[in-house]
Amino acid sequence: MTNLKERAMTDVDDMASNNGRRIIWMMFSGIGIVMISGAITGYLSQRGAEGDGPLNILDVSILGLFAAVILVLAFAIWRLFQQTKQSGERVPRRERLNNRIIWGCGIFGGIIGLALALTDNMGAANEPSLFASGPISPVLAVILASAIGVVLPAITFYWHKHVVDEQEDAAYRAGTLIAIYAFWFIAPVWWLLWRGGILPSPNGVALYFMTAFIALIVWFWKKYR
Amino acid sequence: MKNQLKVLRAMRSWSQADLGEHLDVSRQAVNAIETGKYDPSLPLAFKISRLFALPIEEIFDDEFEGARND
Secondary structure, three states, X not given: OHHHHHXXXXXXXXXXXXXXXXXXXXXXXXXXXXXXXXXXXXXXXXXXHOOOOOOOHHHHHHHHHHHHHHHHHHHHHHHXXXXXXXXXXXXXXXXXXXXXXXXXXXXXXXXHHHHHHHHHHHOOXXXXXXXXXXXXXXXXXXXXXXXXXHXXXXXXXXXXXXXXXXXXXXXXXXXXXXXXXXXXXXXXXXXXHHHOOOOOOXXXXXXXXXXXXXXXXXXXXXXXX | OEEOHHXXXXXXXXXXXXXXXXXXXXXXXXXXXXXXXXXXXXXHHHHHHHHHOOOHHHHEEOOOOOOOOO
């Protein structure tokens, strides 16, 4: 093998590495757009709750700033997407399928999010947030429960069978293992501290999101580090 | 585990994407194996061995210092 080591290496991965970074920046930009859109919705809801008056200069400035950031992020995604396409790099089969599923889920999620936003704006201005524990309409509950309980598992099953390779599978297992350990220890600690009057009562939604977040972070680190 | 994957790949002027296509894994998997952050399963190691027509022990080095029978 020594002679192999001594041969000149022509590494052709700079482009691949750049595309990897571009994809990560596209993901972060997309998340940024969603978060800023949420901030705009929250700001407008707050104004609505305080009694809608005409927009003053401060409102216009804040909303304009949010809109400008969204435009910049959208432009960045478009530019990065163009650069990725122009690089002409061949992408392995699993990643091509992965990208198609992500686009599909993004469009599906966007449609549901838009429908929810429109429903919220048209009717129940006082309806609690989806992430709170208050009641929602039965129709909305069935739609969301079906999406999370039927559509998402089906996509996840297909994803693991056809997209996830063994390295990513190991990353998933590491993520879920650490997340379940975190849940096992944090949930009873919170419960005990609540019983001792130190913390508010344990919140199942918060524990769910904490567990999912830890699994996601560890998966991401293991897969892309 | 140390390995010669990057060298073997470079000898064929393959990108990580090219090797990923041959092995049916992602670029991240190829990169993780090359950098020793992930050790492939036995089936994938055999696949790599067949692809480069080399024995597994010539591609992967477990740094075992003990005496060998051969």
